[in-house]
Amino acid sequence: MQKTSAIIMASGFSKRMGRNKLFLDYQGQTFLEHSLNLAKQLDFFERILVISPENLAQVSLPQGVKVVLNHEADQGQSASVRLGTQAASGEGYLYLTVDQPLLDESVFLPLLTAFSTGNIVFPVTKAGDPSSPIYFGKDFRTELMQVTGSSGGREVRNKYPEKWCKINVEESEKLIDIDTISDYQELLAKTTYERNLP
Template identity: 25%
Template sequence: MHDVSAVLLAAGESTRMGRQKALLPWRGTTLLDYQVSGLLEAGVSKIVTVLGYRAETLRSSLQGIPGVVTVLNLRYRTGKVSSIRAGLRQVSSESTAILVISVDQPRSALLIRRTIQAHNEQGVLITYPVYGDRGGHPIIFSATLLPEMVRIRESRYGLREVVERHRKRALRLEIGDPDVLLDLNRPDDYQRAISHSVPAR
């Protein structure tokens, strides 16, 4: 029985974007709602959504959704690692795998499901999609790595250190879709993405 929990990072101030990313329109909804819906549709059993900046605004949009919990990271200004660690502390003890993704990395339910399925079938420690020779997201970790994951530090490149340490037991899942690399950091990233976006999940 596979039980996947997700840590969805949505705590940042979005300073480079100039607007709160979680609330940006995306395929008929917001980035936050799109990510949550996609994760649930893909079979994720629990989503730990890490909030920080304007947390109450985002929390209200998530209330009452089965399988979704929120955690407040008061130290979100110190960097993404603090949010990852805050989310990992709330992961279900019954989880067999942990998926980590940011709210500004929108992924379809189909892509997420395919990555989860490959991870479960291959029996590896880490799985992530690649396009060409570039690694993308989401990244899925075996829950056996949780003790290592909660010890990550910003100064040691966060989760990349864990991925590198276990690269021989990591699956680079070839995906013929550049969306696995999508990362909406700046306004031009967002405008370019929505101009190429299609309605299908």
Template identity: 30%
Template sequence: MVCKPIALVLAAGRSQRFGADKRQQRLSNGLTLLQSSLLLPCAVFEEVWLALREDDPVPLDLPSKVRIVQCASSRLGLGHSIAASVQRISAVSKGQALAVFLADMPFIHASTLDTLLASAAPDRICRPAYQGKTGHPVIFGRDFWAELSQLAGDSGARSVVQANSHAVHTLTVDDPGVLIDIDRPSDVPPAQSV
């Protein structure tokens, strides 16, 4: 690992396509979607941040290492949630790279994270690709945090990746989990082990 990385798990969305709070959807492993999506970051990173909506009650069943950012403007889109989170994290963290996870993607393999972290650096953006399609998590070196803290809208950090294509390292992984998210009840596998 080239630099000290930290994790941000984005969970401030409204679950509109799911029809209910998908973060509380119970998976076949007995854990909620949110708990399942926190397993890998909590196992790997010393510092884990969780972005929630401003009006969210803080879940009591979170691992003790998880620090909360409540995003006042999350209703305006993913970019706003990223910006609010990175502003808070930048002010208090000494991390040199930020691995951005989505809370509806619990099937990412630990080996994928190992591959990404081996290439992480303050001046790089590292992202996985499976069968030619890029996915998550994306690791942003600290050099890009100022840009992340200015995001708005609902297209996430795509603009930061596009504006800094010279710094993007796309790493091929054998992990369909980098592409699989749970947006609708039909996306929940009936007997998926996480």
């Protein structure tokens, strides 16, 4: 596999949640711990965590994680994209958010095989909707370091549809992102229900 930098974006404000998503608990680990552990399990060239100073103070990091402090979190997700890309030295960049607690290795394996320096790889649901995580080859580095606003890398993705490599994920529930308290409560309720099934 080519040298891919995994960039974990963990400096948002969780405005719709009303609580810090990084430290929500799911099955014995926080959302952030889940993302860090998942990145550790996969064969990435490097792992970069983009996080605000106040959140870093509450985190115990595994070995081998490069930390980039985001003092510009108020600028939206684009600040994390710019900072993470600038710190990366791989041949491509995989951007992970921390609000997908059901992501597992099975989602990543078909993504990894599609990585190349000139394409954009992302999973799609059964309905064909694009999702995170998203990969950009190093050909897009300059533009990723210039993104602005809250859309992050989407503006770069949408500019190059001819470069897309869409990976269908049959178990679309693994791509779910938790944005609100009701999303989180639904996740916990469903997990409890499934655990109690005979």
